[in-house]
Every structure is written in C-alpha cells, then in structure tokens.
Amino acid sequence: MATIYYDQDADLSYLQGKTVAVLGYGSQGHAHAQNLRDSGINVVVGLPETSRSRERAAADGFEVLSVAEAARRGDVISMLMPDHVQKGVYEEYVAPELKPGKVLMFAHGFNIHYGRIVPPAEIDVTMIAPKSPGHVLRDLYRQGIGVPALIAVHQDASGQAKQLALAYAKGLGCTKAGVLETTFKEETETDLFGEQAVLCGGVSHLIQAGFETLVEAGYQPELAYFEVLNELKLIVDLIYEGGLKFMRYSVSDTAEYGDYVSGPKIIDDRVRETMHQILQDIQTGRFAQQWMAENDAGRPNFSRMRQEAQQHPIEEVGERLRAMMPWLKARQIPS
Numbered sequence: 001m002a003t004i005y006y007d008q009d010a011d012l013s014y015l016q017g018k019t020v021a022v023l024g025y026g027s028q029g030h031a032h033a034q035n036l037r038d039s040g041i042n043v044v045v046g047l048p049e050t051s052r053s054r055e056r057a058a059a060d061g062f063e064v065l066s067v068a069e070a071a072r073r074g075d076v077i078s079m080l081m082p083d084h085v086q087k088g089v090y091e092e093y094v095a096p097e098l099k100p101g102k103v104l105m106f107a108h109g110f111n112i113h114y115g116r117i118v119p120p121a122e123i124d125v126t127m128i129a130p131k132s133p134g135h136v137l138r139d140l141y142r143q144g145i146g147v148p149a150l151i152a153v154h155q156d157a158s159g160q161a162k163q164l165a166l167a168y169a170k171g172l173g174c175t176k177a178g179v180l181e182t183t184f185k186e187e188t189e190t191d192l193f194g195e196q197a198v199l200c201g202g203v204s205h206l207i208q209a210g211f212e213t214l215v216e217a218g219y220q221p222e223l224a225y226f227e228v229l230n231e232l233k234l235i236v237d238l239i240y241e242g243g244l245k246f247m248r249y250s251v252s253d254t255a256e257y258g259d260y261v262s263g264p265k266i267i268d269d270r271v272r273e274t275m276h277q278i279l280q281d282i283q284t285g286r287f288a289q290q291w292m293a294e295n296d297a298g299r300p301n302f303s304r305m306r307q308e309a310q311q312h313p314i315e316e317v318g319e320r321l322r323a324m325m326p327w328l329k330a331r332q333i334p335s
Ligand SMILES: NC(=O)C1=CN([C@@H]2O[C@H](COP(=O)(O)OP(=O)(O)OC[C@H]3O[C@@H](n4cnc5c(N)ncnc54)[C@H](OP(=O)(O)O)[C@@H]3O)[C@@H](O)[C@H]2O)C=CC1
Pocket: 023, 024, 025, 026, 027, 028, 029, 046, 047, 048, 050, 051, 052, 053, 054, 067, 079, 080, 081, 082, 083, 085, 089, 107, 108, 129, 130, 131, 132, 133, 134, 135
C-alpha cells in the first residue's frame, strides 16, 4: 500500500519564519508562489533580468529579484523554470548560494534523476510534484480544493526534509487531496510516461484522429469538435468523480457496449507494445538525451511540431465554438 499524507500529517509551522524562493513564474511557479503566500508563507520570486514574467509577478504583488539574489534569500529554493534550463541556472546562480540548512526543491525529478544536477551533500533535496497543471493547482486552491501531489526526499541533511516538504505541500493545498510518497526515479519515469502515452500525447492524438476520421468522412467539423473534444471533458469529469464505473453507468447501454467491443480494437496489442517501448526509452534515459539534444540544437523539431499542431483545423473550429460559450474562461497563450 502506498503511503499517502493528508492535512493532519503536515505542519505548516516548518515553513514559518522561512523564505521560499520561487525561481520561475510560469505554470507551476505562479501557482506555487500564490498558493504558498495565501497559506501565510513568505515568498520571493527569482527571474532573469530580461524575463517576460517579471511584470506579471510584480503585478501579482511579489518581490521580484534576480535568480542569484532570490537563491541567496531563500531558505527553500524551488526550481520552477523549464526542465531543460534548470542545469544551467543551477550551476550559474543557485549552487554558489547553497549552504547547510538550505533546501533545494523540485516539482519534477528530471534533473536529479538523470544526474544533470548533483547538489552538495549538506543540503536537503526534496520534491513536491503536483499531479496537475499549474493553472489548475491555483484555481482549485482558490476554490478550497486541492490536487494530489507526489513527495520524494533525495537528500535529508537536516533530518527534517520530509516534514518541511510536507509543509510545502500543505501550503500548496495538496495535502487536501493526498500526497503520495515516492522516489525521484519513480516520479520522473511515471510522469514522463503518463504525459507521453496518455495525458498529452495519447489523448491529443486520439482526439485529432477521431476529428479527422469524422471530417474526412464528410461530417461537419463543428459536430466533430462537439463529439470528440467538448464531450470528452464531460465524460472525463464523470470518470474523475466516480471512476470508469460511474461513467459507464451514466452513458447509454449502447455506448457502454460500444466501449467494450471497440475500445480494445483502438488500444490493441500493437499500441500496448508501443507503450512499453515509450516506457523503456524513458527508463534508459534515451528520451531525456534526445530532448536535451533537441534543446541544445535550438529546438528545430519542437518548434516545427508546435506550429503544425497549432494549425490543426480542430483549433480553428474550437476557437469559434468556445467563443460562443461565455462561461469558459479565456485560456489564452501569452504572446
Ligand atoms: N507545467 C506543469 O503544470 C507542471 C510542471 N512541472 C514541473 O515544474 C517545473 C516548471 O515547469 P513549468 O511550470 O511548466 O515551466 P514554465 O515553462 O511554465 O516556466 C516558465 C517560467 O520560467 C521562467 N524562466 C525561463 N528561463 C528561466 C531561467 N533561466 N531562470 C529562471 N526562470 C526562467 C520563465 O520566464 P519567461 O517568462 O521570461 O520565459 C517563466 O516564468 C518543471 O520542472 C516541470 O517539469 C511539474 C508538474 C506539472
């Protein structure tokens, strides 16, 4: 059985009188900074002088420092910039500020697990990895609801690393939903697998393939959007609230029968074999190597694929249809 911590297992006082330096103010950074502050914790934000996020963090009321100054001020230093820049930021600005008593925190184990960052033994190294996009972490905190997270301790120099990380998780609101104990290795490998095979890669390509199949067969694109994308959210809400069992109870028997007979044809042995292959590439470090090489080369493939994906017809149809649903918050990609 997994060890899972809840509100009663975490004590915010471990963070009292301490400063958390949130380095990066993107998806996770803005949510950590704001949730921790709303939980009564002292937060400063560290960003490069040229960062586009500086204005937003300052407008949100944070003291915005250089990365080095924030790392100097922080008792807890939270590495919330993109994974591919963390090694460089760590070596140039963070490592020189590490002293016994400091805590280096991560929201994902990539750089520690793959040996890209090797912190000195005399500091604590921990992780609270919310199992949620940062914008949802913030939204649900504001609603008094939490998202689950994973906790891992890589180094416990102080003897208090886990308690302090649990306090951080409580400050984020995650102990409301459950904080599961793991290792950097398990978090990194399962997170990469989940986002590639299911949550991002699997789902987005399933949606696009379903949309393309209907449109190529002559059906209206708007109808295809409602069918395979909009309704997916409503179906996933049922799964989230009551499991697959409740979704199958709520849909028609016709849909449930179709689920059982056609689902295995979509997710067939070849797809399962591909999933194993994807997992292997993660476990061996092949994917990590490939992704870092792509960054070192200036992201030629990533940029091309991002542009192609943004031009998929489902995006244009979706934008028009969502504009007619005023209750949807406008989630715009910052320019
Ligand atoms: N996205 C998510 O929801 C999740 C992310 N994680 C993990 O959280 C960490 C942060 O990811 P995420 O929030 O997606 O990151 P983002 O891409 O959203 O973070 C971008 C932020 O980092 C800043 N930044 C860029 N370069 C630097 C730098 N050199 N030094 C300091 N700040 C910099 C950006 O500034 P500017 O505006 O100038 O570009 C921006 O504020 C990663 O380890 C990720 O794996 C874990 C769980 C979920």
